[in-house]
Amino acid sequence: MAHSADSGLLFVLAPAATLLVRSMSKFLDLPQRLPRWQWALRYIWVPAAMLFGFTALLHIRVPLLTDYYFLLVLLVMLAVLFAVRGYRPSRTLLFAALPFVLYKVIELVLEDPTGKMPKSYDSFMDATQGFALIWLFTFIFIARSQKKNLEKERVLREEEEKAKRLIAAQNVELERLVAERTVALTTQAEELRGALTELRQTQAQLVQSEKMASLGELTAGIAHEIQNPLNFVNNFAEVSAELVAELEEEQDKPTRDPELEADLLADLKQNLVKISQHGGRAASIVRGMLEHSRTSTGERTPTDINQLADEYLRLAYHGLRAKDKSFNATLKPDFDPALPPVEVIAQDLGRVLLNLLSNAFYAVRQRQLRGEAGYAPTVSISTRQTGEKVEIRVRDNGLGIPEAVRAKIFQPFFTTKPTGEGTGLGLSLSYDIITQGHSGTLAVASEEGNYTEFLISLPLNQAG
DSSP states (O other): OOOOOTHHHHHHHHHHHHHHHHHHHTTTTTTHGGGGGGGHTTTHHHHHHHHHHHHHTTTTTTTHHHHHHHHHHHHHHHHHHHTTTTSSSHHHHHHHHHHHHHHHHHHHHHOOOTTTOOOOGGHHHHHHHHHHHHHHHHHHHHHHHHHHHHHHHHHHHHHHHHHHHHHHHEEEEHHHHHHHHHHHHHHHHHHHHHHHHHHHHHHHHHHHHHHHHHHHHHHHHHHEEEEEEEHHHHHHHHHHHHHHHHHHHHHHHHSOOOHHHHHHHHHHHHHHHHHHHHHHHHHHHHHHHHHHHOOOOOOOEEEEEHHHHHHHHHHHHHHHHHOOOOOOEEEEOOOTOOOEEEEOOOOHHHHHHHHHHHHHHHHHHHHTTTTTTOOOOEEEEEEETTEEEEEEEEOOSOOOOOOHHTTTTSTOOOOOOOOTTTTTTTHHHHHIIIIISSSSSSEEETTTEEEEEHHHHHHSSSOO
């Protein structure tokens, strides 16, 4: 293929070369990758301008001038591509341009001094040129695709770096917030520990107050209950003293009556037996009071449940009567005579029975105060053995418990009594004693305005 050496073509080729170099510079980001080369690439048109001015001034024709300038531009571009070969699109463009540059070199070698190509090489060079151009443009498109992919990767990396910086900043902020929150939580924990200590102290005081209130009711009942055996002891003691006086008078007589002395001794002996029995009853009541007031040891002992229930039934009744002499109620004990001794903590179970029975007498008294015609206050307590369990039922025909209240009746500090008459700990402690201390159950059934019944169920054979 022949090329004209007319220097006028340089006027067109120089701007085209400048545009081509600038496009390559922008495509390869050369200001960042090769900043020192930028001044040379910026003046790629200078050689063409100098040649154009030289030939125009001297009016001479230089064969193949344009081809040599174009080859110079190609070689500069190859040098730039080689310099940034670490960039993947640059390597692709270098690979794309080599066949075309090689073609131009061969073309310059084969052309004669006038710039004409021998006929014998026309077909070969045309085919070579077509292949070189196809190769060049194919790999240019590949380089463009690579640049787009690299740009996407760069954007993704920047986004990842931005996300990492954001995460790092958030982590710093979170660590600061966590540190502040930790300090706040530590302070709150210390405050809560102090509040919990105060609450436990208050709870212990309330429990002790509840026990003392229970003990007060028990003491009132004991004072009334112990009066009977003491009266018997006093009466039999007075009669015995009279019998001793009569015996002494009989012994001082000159003529003694043996039969009368024997009768007096027999009566005296019988009175001493009665005194012993009622003295033992009084001692039993006092012993029960001491056991009730004593702190529980947690040891279970075989206990006569019937005797325990009967004793606390009467003590609870007389405890209320000590406060209100006008109060009277019907007591209905119903005990299973075949009930065997049950291993329980007697003083704890006694507290439960006293609490339930005191509540029962309180309920029937409140209903009695309403003045219902024909109402007879009645409190009953019964024991039964059902399989491997012992049941104790405490029932009254008092005011009953509303359904909304029954669900909360065993909660600490919940009470239906007026302020000052109950802490709400009695039933809560009773529930804990039965369920936790004796592995049993405590349930309530009631009908408002009719009755209330508490059912204690205890295992017959307690685990140690």
